[in-house]
Amino acid sequence: MTRSIGDKVVAITGASSGIGEATARRLAQSGAKVVLGARRTDRLDRIVSEIKAAGGDAVACTLDVTQRSSVYAFVEAAVATFGRLDVFINNAGVMLVSPLGEFKVDEWDQMFDVNVKGVLNGIAAALPVMQRQEDGHIINLSSVAGHKVAPGFTVYCGTKFAVGAISEGLRQEAGPGIRCTVISPGAVQTELSSHIAAGAAKDAVDAMYATAALSPDAIAQAVVYAVSQSADVDVNEILIRPTAQN
Ligand code: NDP
Numbered sequence: 076m077t078r079s080i081g082d083k084v085v086a087i088t089g090a091s092s093g094i095g096e097a098t099a100r101r102l103a104q105s106g107a108k109v110v111l112g113a114r115r116t117d118r119l120d121r122i123v124s125e126i127k128a129a130g131g132d133a134v135a136c137t138l139d140v141t142q143r144s145s146v147y148a149f150v151e152a153a154v155a156t157f158g159r160l161d162v163f164i165n166n167a168g169v170m171l172v173s174p175l176g177e178f179k180v181d182e183w184d185q186m187f188d189v190n191v192k193g194v195l196n197g198i199a200a201a202l203p204v205m206q207r208q209e210d211g212h213i214i215n216l217s218s219v220a221g222h223k224v225a226p227g228f229t230v231y232c233g234t235k236f237a238v239g240a241i242s243e244g245l246r247q248e249a250g251p252g253i254r255c256t257v258i259s260p261g262a263v264q265t266e267l268s269s270h271i272a273a274g275a276a277k278d279a280v281d282a283m284y285a286t287a288a289l290s291p292d293a294i295a296q297a298v299v300y301a302v303s304q305s306a307d308v309d310v311n312e313i314l315i316r317p318t319a320q321n
Contacts, residue, residue, distance in 0.1 A: 076210065077306040081106030084157040085302070086149060088140050088197060089167030091118035093265030094216065097291035098164065098298045103131030105299055110153040112138030113167065140167045140193030143200075150200040162212045162302055163201035165194040165238075170220075170267050172227050172276045179272075183230045190234035191241075198245060202253070209252040210306070214298060215242045217259045219316060227276045235259075246311065254309040256301040261316030264288040287319035 085102050089095040091113035099109045103126045111119045111133060119135035126133040136152045139145045153160050169189045171182040194215055205211025220228055221235030239257055246255040262284050271277040294315065301310040 078161060078210075079106075080299070080303050083107045083161040083302065084110070084153060084159050085162040085164065086110040086112065086153045086160060086201070087164040087166055088112050088138060088146075088149075088193070090122065091115040093267060094260070094263060094291045094294045095164070095166040096122055097295040098166065099133065100126060101292065101295035101299050102302065103133055104129070105303075106131075107162075107302070108132045108157045110134055110136060110149070110156065112136045112140075112149045114139055138167075140165075140196055141188045143196045146193075146196040146200045150204060154204060159208060160201060160204045160211065162214060163197055163205075164214045164216070164298065165197040166214075166216045167193055168216060168234075168267070169270060170228075170231050172231060172268075172271050172280055173274075174227050174276065175229050186230055186234050190231075191237045194238055194241060198241070202245075202249060205253050206250050209250075211249075211252065212254040212256065212302065213242075213245060213249070214256045214258060214301060215245075217242070217257050219259055219261045219314065219320075221257075221259055222314070227279065242312075246309070252306065256310050257312040258294060258297055258301070259312060259314045260289065260294050261320045262288040263291055263294055265291055287317035289315070289317050 085107045090099045090111035099111050103109045116137050123133045123135045138149045173179045217238040218235040220232045221239045224232045242257045268280045297313045
């Protein structure tokens with residue numbers, strides 16, 4: 076059965092800023108009921124208030140994607156509030172760029188914990204609900220960095236290549252009625268690079284973003300496109316770069 080976007084319940088991880096926030100706003104404008112998760116709940120509360128003031132339907136939930144119990148609670152909250160879960164967007168991510176030779180092993184751990192294990196936690200929590208419904212859609216945020224490797228981005232690229240592989244396996248294994256989409260953006264103007272430690276790597280990333288970066292809403296529109304298709308259409312991947320990006 077094809078549900079219109081206005082009948083869908085969508086849960087989004089990392090919805091307190093950037094692409095997640097823009098996607099929550101776009102989907103709510105399109106009539107979807109949105110469940111926003113992240114750690115900064117003050118941000119989520121403000122976004123939810125603004126969505127509601129504009130006539131949308133949204134709730135905020137505290138969420139740490141590295142904690143499996145937190146992700147299960149997030150999905151349970153979505154189902155308890157709106158009665159079902161149609162779309163789960165694994166958007167939360169961190170990009171901590173540095174040359175391998177600096178051995179910032181704690182940052183390597185953090186990227187794999189959020190970008191890979193966080194996605195697996197999302198699948199573990201959301202997929203059983205969708206399998207019971209025989210209907211659902213999991214959308215994973217990868218990146219152009221999930222397609223090509225650049226010096227300094229090695230571990231981040233490793234996490235995003237993993238997201239691509241996990242998504243393709245999920246697409247094949249998920250079962251009847253369940254779709255999987257990978258969204259792979261190029262540079263997007265968000266808070267993502269603000270967590271990189273000061274130094275040459277951060278300067279290079281800042282220069283790249285200053286040259287060409289999309290608005291988060293450009294990615295939100297790609298998500299809306301994937302979510303709006305009829306039930307027999309699975310948009311497997313959208314790769315979307317600024318025109319000026321190499
Ligand atoms: P932002 O930094 O603006 O947003 C990242 C989001 O992830 C925040 O809402 C943050 O919320 C959340 N987050 C981080 N850690 C956790 C955690 N442990 N648990 C729950 N939420 C967490 O960056 P973007 O919007 O750019 O990033 C969104 C996704 O897009 C990421 O997966 C990123 O890799 C991907 N991407 C971004 C690109 C870009 O150029 N911006 C390009 C390609 C892909 P909080 O801190 O409140 O928990």
